[in-house]
Amino acid sequence: MPLPDLETRSPKLEIDLKSLAAEVVGRAMRSGVSAAECVVREGDEFSTVVRLGQTETLKESGSRSIGVRVFFGQRAASTYSSDFSAAGIDRMLKSALELAKITSEDPFAGIPEASKLGSLSGPLDLYHEDVYSLPGAERIDYARRAEKAALDSDPRLKNSEGGSFDAATGRKVLANSHGFIGEYRRSYCSVAAVPIAQDEHGNMQRDYWYSVSRSLAKLDSAEAVGKEAARRTLRRLGARKVKTAHVPVVLDPMVARSILEHIFEGVNGDSVYRGASFLAGKLGEAIAGSNVTVIDDGTIAGGFGTAPFDGEGIPTRRTVVIENGVLKSYLLNTYTAKKLNLETTANASRGLAGTPGISPGNYFLQPGKKTPQHMIGEIKDGLYVTEFLGHGANLVTGDYSRGASGMWIVNGELAYPVEEITVAGNLKDMFKNISEIASDLEFRGSVASPTIRIDGLTVGGE
Numbered sequence: 001m002p003l004p005d006l007e008t009r010s011p012k013l014e015i016d017l018k019s020l021a022a023e024v025v026g027r028a029m030r031s032g033v034s035a036a037e038c039v040v041r042e043g044d045e046f047s048t049v050v051r052l053g054q055t056e057t058l059k060e061s062g063s064r065s066i067g068v069r070v071f072f073g074q075r076a077a078s079t080y081s082s083d084f085s086a087a088g089i090d091r092m093l094k095s096a097l098e099l100a101k102i103t104s105e106d107p108f109a110g111i112p113e114a115s116k117l118g119s120l121s122g123p124l125d126l127y128h129e130d131v132y133s134l135p136g137a138e139r140i141d142y143a144r145r146a147e148k149a150a151l152d153s154d155p156r157l158k159n160s161e162g163g164s165f166d167a168a169t170g171r172k173v174l175a176n177s178h179g180f181i182g183e184y185r186r187s188y189c190s191v192a193a194v195p196i197a198q199d200e201h202g203n204m205q206r207d208y209w210y211s212v213s214r215s216l217a218k219l220d221s222a223e224a225v226g227k228e229a230a231r232r233t234l235r236r237l238g239a240r241k242v243k244t245a246h247v248p249v250v251l252d253p254m255v256a257r258s259i260l261e262h263i264f265e266g267v268n269g270d271s272v273y274r275g276a277s278f279l280a281g282k283l284g285e286a287i288a289g290s291n292v293t294v295i296d297d298g299t300i301a302g303g304f305g306t307a308p309f310d311g312e313g314i315p316t317r318r319t320v321v322i323e324n325g326v327l328k329s330y331l332l333n334t335y336t337a338k339k340l341n342l343e344t345t346a347n348a349s350r351g352l353a354g355t356p357g358i359s360p361g362n363y364f365l366q367p368g369k370k371t372p373q374h375m376i377g378e379i380k381d382g383l384y385v386t387e388f389l390g391h392g393a394n395l396v397t398g399d400y401s402r403g404a405s406g407m408w409i410v411n412g413e414l415a416y417p418v419e420e421i422t423v424a425g426n427l428k429d430m431f432k433n434i435s436e437i438a439s440d441l442e443f444r445g446s447v448a449s450p451t452i453r454i455d456g457l458t459v460g461g462e
Helices: 017-030 086-100 136-151 222-234 253-267 269-273 334-340 372-377 427-432
Strands: 035-051 054-072 075-081 157-176 181-198 204-206 209-213 249-251 294-297 318-323 362-365 381-389 399-410 413-426 434-437 452-454 458-460
Touching: 017 035, 017 054, 017 086, 017 157, 017 181, 035 136, 054 086, 054 136, 075 086, 136 157, 136 181, 136 222, 157 222, 181 222, 209 222, 249 253, 249 372, 253 269, 253 318, 253 362, 253 381, 253 427, 253 452, 269 334, 372 413, 381 413, 399 427, 413 427, 427 434
Parallel strands: 249 381
Antiparallel strands: 035 054, 035 157, 054 075, 157 181, 181 204, 181 209, 249 452, 294 318, 294 362, 381 399, 399 413, 413 458, 434 452
């Protein structure tokens, strides 16, 4: 069956992407491959930045692309294209077939077994058309209102890196030679403000705040985002250095996420089988405090990491990674599961070409019961971190050292801002020394953490 040529089709006629993906897989199989899979993506996005009331950037775009991966036994290759004409599809498929014949064999290569494939049923609340319900001028005004609300909050807010508004929708189709074919849509929108404050001595500080949602109806107002961005920026004025000390360190949720990301890197099956993780060989062992439970759940309705199936067509699921401090599971795709003689956790991710990677679903630290205020109130002398700078974590040894800024805690209160400090320790100890976990878990992405307290760290200053 000839494939559709976009250039000769009516602009009102939509391409049936599921049929197209299935046809590409079918053609690959008729060419003699032992297995094949096809991914089709399409989407559109709008983005604007308003700085000092004037539109600085404005982008509106759409894209559509297709990729195929083929196997000759244990030899595999993939190619992709944005050309949906019959000739473009032919070239893409021909290239993949030719490359697969000359690549090296890999005994672990292949697509998942047919019995493992499938898709979650029921509403997952991933797509809302209202993200594009605002006319273009009102989207720009949303960004302008966020910036204005920040700058109007205080006369010390004299400049700005801008207010922004973004919206996007996307669709993904996956088909393979076991007869699996699945699709889903996603949407999101966001608003942000990044004001700059200046004190009487000319010293400047910046901070930001944002809101993100799958639906415009659930997005925070531009004014609320701007005011919070202003509050966070103003509290950094007058930042000072501190003496080197060993004190409790409290991580704001926005930076506590980075600790979870380090755990993710440590349990990533790719790092584990290569021996590039300090958590390799630690399944069943206590690697964190007994109050630490980390969960990866790709099934949460409306979640930023939710999908009905992973990048290989396996239904997403809930995986307990760490339970009461004990490492219960790595996060795996089919390839790394085979390498480690384990079962996939449905965490495969993939683009249009190449082999699948591993990504989290909705990955979070289970919250505790204390409020952040209660947690801070129990500390006589310590550091509240609001920003980490640079990258200073060695996933092989666990050594950790990062630049930081934040607020110094004195007698249970956030007393004054601090900067030009470092926070140092070892991840192996840091996970075990998470002594308190607050109740303020909130997802602003696929990785989320409440406020946490870590003991035993060195805060390096003067």
